Amino acid sequence: MSEPIPAEARPHGAMRSLTPAQRRQWQENTLHSPRLRYGIPARLLFRLEDVVFGRGRSVPKFRALEIINRVAYQAWEQAAYYLAGKLQERSARARQLHDTVEVDRAEQDNEKWHVLILDELEAAEGGQESWLRFRLLPQLIAFAVYQQFWLMRVFRPSWAYRFNADIEDHAEHEYAQFVAEHPEWDDRPFQSLAAPEYGTYDSLADVLRQIGDDEGVHKRISLDRLTRAR
Ligand SMILES: [Fe+2]
Ligand SMILES: [Fe+2]
Secondary structure (H helix, E strand, O other): OOOOOOHHHOOOOOOOOOOHHHHHHHHHHHHOOOOOOOOHHHHHHHHHHHHHHOOOOOHHHHHHHHHHHOHHHHHHHHHHHHHHHHOOOOOHHHHHHHHHHHHHHHHHHHHHHHHHHHHHHHHHHOOOOOHHHHHHHHHHHHHHHHHHHHHHHHHOHHHHHHHHHHHHHHHHHHHHHHHHHOHHHHOOOOOOOOHHHHOOOOOHHHHHHHHHHHHHHHHHHHHHHHHHHO
């Protein structure tokens, strides 16, 4: 049996806990709110993702997007250590940089549950997806996006936050529409290995709404950092 993980070391669950009715409300609001005006890096990435993973919304595509979208937080954590190490003195600025790592980690951990749930969903669908297209290419794109985020965070933090806000806004709207395309998911029970930490949900639609709301929280954190970086 594997060693039990102490409660305090357990990674974060959902970014905020909502009721099923609040999650439905999130979906309604998102479907009726305009998307951000995406910048060039985001538009290029979304176009590439449409070419590689297909234009329509599918479980394998959302799984690939989760693999790619989480690397911003990994890159920022690493960039913060680099920036803190470069400082001449251990000042409030150094402490502040280390504090950003905590938030980056919380978001990274949250994205990890998204990947696990999408992995489970993909396995349940039982499709035989191409290894090159849905396993290797997401990793390669994630690797390239990681470099982009590291460089932006070190040299132009406002670009990094803008790019990520676009990615998260895109993810939030895509989840809202994906669930809207599948009304049958409201009747499909949700069972997941993520449940002890990520929580229990009424249905598959309900948990996907929670994931979409998490992406909205990630977006707002980046927009908030963007205003402070300017
Ligand atoms: Fe996510
Ligand atoms: Fe996210």
